[in-house]
Amino acid sequence: xxxxKSFLAxxxxxxxxxxxxxxxxxxLLHWPPLWVFVCAAAGIIPxxxxxxEATEALAAHTSARLGxxxxxxxxxxxxxxxxxxxxxxxLLELVKASITGSILGLAFFLLPA
Numbered sequence: 001x002x003x004x005k006s007f008l009a010x011x012x013x014x015x016x017x018x019x020x021x022x023x024x025x026x027x028l029l030h031w032p033p034l035w036v037f038v039c040a041a042a043g044i045i046p047x048x049x050x051x052x053e054a055t056e057a058l059a060a061h062t063s064a065r066l067g068x069x070x071x072x073x074x075x076x077x078x079x080x081x082x083x084x085x086x087x088x089x090x091l092l093e094l095v096k097a098s099i100t101g102s103i104l105g106l107a108f109f110l111l112p113a
Contacts (some may be wrong), residue, residue, distance in 0.1 A: 019043035048078050076102075 008014060019042035026036045055074045059067025079098065086094045 013046040013049050016042050016046045044078050044081075051077055 019039045023036060023039040023043055026039050051074050055067075055071050058070050062070070079102070083095050083098060086092075086098075
């Protein structure tokens, strides 16, 4: 138990992984969609953090170019998952808006100050 407490003290976002089985339970029990979404969103947060850490670790052992490619690819995993779910649900306008927002965000980031 002491090891678990020290691990959670160093990695506090890990506790949000409990939201993943709660999301499945919420779906099976037909909770309101907002609660299912909140549980799923909470569960994605630590997964995104772990993907970021893994990408950084891989980039440290590869070239800068390959590390940047891995970061660009895996860094958008949560957005890709949401896009796939939205396309399957027929929410194409949402997907278009999301892609447009990503392009605009990148454009503003790359513009010289």
